[in-house]
Amino acid sequence: MKFSNKLLIWFSVFAISIATLSGWIGWMYFSTKGETLRLSGDVHTTYFNLLKLKNITNDFLxxxxxxxxxxxxEKSPYLVESNRQNILLHNDIEELIIKYRHSEFICNSLHQINNMLTQRDSIFKSLYALVVERGYKDFGLVGKMREYAHLLEDDNIIDKTGLLSLRRREKDYIIRHEQQYVTKYVHIFxxxxxxxxxxxxxxxxxxxSKTFHKVVQLDIMMGLHDNSGLKGELNxxxxxxxxxxxxxxGIAKLHSDKKIADLRKTMVFVIAFTMLLCFFIANLLSSGITKPLTRLTHLIDKIILTDFKAMPKLNKISGSREISILYREFGQMIELLKGHEKERSKLIVRLTDNxxxxxxxxDKLPQGLFETDRRGVLVYVNKMWEKNFGYSKAEAEFQLNIFELTNKNSNHKNAARQNEVIALRKDKSWFPGLLYMDKxxxxxxxxxxxxxxxDISERYEYNKLLKEERRKANESDRLKTAFLANISHEIRTPLNAILGFSTLLKNKNFTENEKQEYYKVIEKSSHDLLSSFDDIISVSRMETDNYKLKMQALNLNAFSNEIVELVSDKAIGKGKDKVSIDYRESNENPVSEVIIDKERVKEVIMRLCENAIKFTHSGMIEIGHTLLKTKIIFFVKDSxxxxPEDKHKIIFDPFRQVDETNTKTTGGTGLGLAICKSLVNQMNGTIWVESMPGKGSAFYFSIDYSVPDSQGDNAVVVPRQSTVRQS
Incomplete structure (x- = not known):
């Protein structure tokens, strides 16, 4: 066999072997790398499904x-989604255990996670059962408790005041879940x-009571409001x-990185070994083969130096058959490598996209995420972090230190959590936050x-608002209690007088003058009692918005005469003989009649005058009005x-008086000015007071008015009488 034939056979076998080996290594590299990346993605997906299960459970509770x-x-979309998510997690973990069967640590960890998920599901089912048992409104134990309460309310034997206090403590606990209300409940019970x-x-x-205590016990077992009990175990x-x-x-990422690195080393080693072998053979060939092979090696060196990024196209050459075959085989290998490089580039793009x-x-999460180096210098922040601190990404990353921006919030009285901090914004302002950080x-x-x-700034503001509302509620309870005590005194005093003098009148030994005096006392007490009832009825109507305005034409001159007469009679009836009554007016708009709600205006003025008579022992009470273009201002002034100035606002609140400790001396229910304010508000008006201790008081209220269609020559004119009258 000729050398050329041997060389041809040898070189052909060698080229085919190298091409096959390279293709197999390339296929193994890219397929294994893709599988490794998919495994890492599956672990990430399982982690996010775990977070989703946690959020679904919290949303349900x-x-x-x-x-x-x-x-x-007894059905909820959250329960359905929770069960579906739980099954999905178990299936995902079982698949991951199979895929990571060669990693003992990951398999053991996944088995532990699977068992922990089963324990978590058991805790959640127990918590769900307690939630259903406890119930809400008309359901469960709470519903039974309400049924028993309604039976007690319909029972005429039990003390209604005590029952009302008992139910109030029950509702306080249901709203606030504090032990002090349970203690108060037991005491009242x-x-x-x-x-x-x-x-x-x-x-x-x-x-x-038994049902109430069972509800309290279930709340303690569940721990929904203080993250204790089953809720604490779930968290x-x-x-x-x-x-x-x-x-x-973390371990899965290390595992995939190591596997990819090993594959890359193997592939580089095989390719390098192949190239070196080809170079050695080329030096042994004849001079006719050396030149094309030298050129070929230059091409190979270029490919290696560019890390397979430059894939040259091989041109046909003239020469021996063996060299032609070599070039042809090498060209096929180049095309194969081109294809693998394209796949590799796609995977890199996919990784970058992920x-x-x-x-x-x-960036879409509502929490500020960050990552630092080992010294605490920020290397990554998301958009919510930028929003919370006021720094841009360029200003924060590789510039700021997280430990310099946060301090433990140990001095704040509400900082009960170990990881609560105060953070410094770019504008040097501080805000409270919860910091969770791992190495x-x-x-x-x-x-x-x-x-x-x-950022938990809103929680702090909510706590502050909650305390203020609680203070207002407690103050309202205190005022209502004081009002009940006061109104009982206001009703009982005239009632005792009526009963006492009525009994005396049965005795026929009294003279006619004495009987007349007793009749006057009975009449006065009856009027006082009727006044107290009127106040109670008025405040009830005020709370239910039961007022209806009755607009009618009012002659101001006749009205002023009527008011002076009524107030003078009131002053005489109260024994204020030294108080003079005066009515004054100032009109920018020269009209004698206006359209307003006469009865409501009259009621407000009379109530203000009654207050003035009560606290004025001598001097003058001045009543009047000022007629502007669109508004009319009525006033009542006394000496x-x-x-005091700090009482100007609260005196218009229900049940409030200037001196709440001396109501038995001054009398009254504390409702008069509140009723006045309600009436004025119904007329879209405003009421206010100007007063100083020892210098008298001046009450004003303004309302809108209109003028009748015609006040011509046929209008009835009521002459103004003298408005100053000595009581």
């Missing part, structure tokens, strides 16, 4: 526990039960699952920190004791 539709149907002798009433009361299990899954993510996608997802380690070495910072 936050929303459905107060949703009556859930208790009616014991007092109520001690005074009961009817077995049926006692049975209802005991059933009501702890979620935290452990996240930690374990984060470790699996990284971009995950960063975009991080980033590679091969056992600390590489940096990765974490999340949540009484006056009102």
């Amino acid at each position: 936050l929303l459905e526990t107060h949703n009556t539709t859930f208790y009616i149907k 014991n007092r109520l039960r001690a005074n009961l002798y009817n077995n049926k009433t006692i049975e209802h009361l005991d059933a009501y 702890k299990m979620d935290h452990l699952l996240e930690e374990r899954m984060t470790k699996v993510l 990284e971009k996608k995950y960063r975009e997802m991080a 980033v380690e590679e091969d056992g070495q600390h590489k940096g920190w990765r974490g999340v910072l949540i 009484g004791i006056g009102i």
Whole structure:
């Protein structure tokens, strides 16, 4: 056999072997790399599904526990989604265990996660059962408790005031879930039960109390409001699952990186070995073969130097058959490498797109995410972090240190959490936040920190608002209690006088003058009692918005005469003989009649005058109005004791008086000015006071008015009488 034939056979076999080996190595490299990346993506997907399961569970506990539709149907889309997500997670983990069967640590970790998911599902089912058992509104134990309460309310034997206090403590606990209301509830319950002798009433009361305590016990077991009990165990299990899954993510990434690196080394080694072998053979060939082979080696060197990015096209050459075959085979190998390089480029683009996608997802999160080097210098921040701190990405990354921007919030009285901090914005302002941060380690070495910072400024503002609303509610309860005590005094005093003098009048030994005096006392007491009832009815109408305006034409001159007469009679009836009554007017608009709600205006003025008479012992009470173009301002001024400036606003609130400790001396229910304010508001008006202690008071209120269509020559003119009258 000729050398050329041997060389041809040898070279052909060699070229085919090299091409096959290169193709197989390339295929193994790219297929293994793709499979490794898909495995890493599956781990990431499982991690995000785990977070999704946590969010679904929290949404169920936050929303459905107060949703009556859930208790009616005993079904919830959150439960359906939670079960579906749980099954999906178990299936994903089982698949990952099979795929990572060669990694003992990952398999063990995934088995632990699977078991923890089963434990978590058991905790959630227990929590769900307690939620259903507890119920809401008319369902579960809460519904039974309301049924027993309604039975007690319909019972005429039990003390209604005590029952009202008992139910108030129950509602306070249902709203706030604080132990102090349970203690108050028990105290009121014991007092109520001690005074009961009817077995049926006692049975209802005991059933009501037993149900209430069962609700309290279930709340403690669930721990929805303070993250204790089963809710605390659920949160702890979620935290452990996240930690374990984060470790699996890190190990999986290291595993894939190492595998890809080993494949790359193997492929480079094989290709390099092939090229060196080809170069050695070329030196042994004859001079006729050396030149084309030298040129071929130059091409190979160029390909290697450009890391397969420059793939030259081989031109046909003239020469020996062997060289032609070599060129042809090498050209096929080049085309094969071109194809593999294209696939590699696609994978790199896909990896880049995935990284971009995950960063975009991080930018959409409502928490500030960040990553630092081992010294704490920021290397990555998302958009919410930029928004919270006021720095741009360029200003933050590789410029700022997270430890210099945050401090422990140990001095704040509300900083109960270990990871609560205060953070410094770009404008030097501080805001409270929750900082969660973990170490980033590679091969056992600390590489940096990765974490999340949540702005909790709104929570602080909400707590502040909640405290203020609680203070207002407590103040309202205190004022209503004081009002009940005061109104009982206001009703009982005239009622005692009526009963007492009515009994005396049965005695026929009194003279006619004495009887007349007694009749006057009875009449005065009746009017006082009627006034108290009128106040109560007025405030009830005020709270239900039951006023209806009755607009009618009002002659101002006749009205002023009427007011002076009424107020003078009131002053005389109160024994204020030294107080003079005056009515003054100032008109920018020269009209004698206006259209307003006469009865409401009259009621407001009379109530203001009654207050003026009560606190003015001598001097003058001045009543009047000022007629502007579109508004009319009425006023009542007195020379009484006056009102401190800090009381100007609260005196218009229901049940409030200037001196609440001396109501028995001054009298009154504390409703008069509140009723005045309500009436003025109904007329789209405004009421205010100007007063100083010892210098009298001046009450003003302004309302809109209109003029009748015609006030011509036929209009009735009421002459103005003298408006100054000595009582």
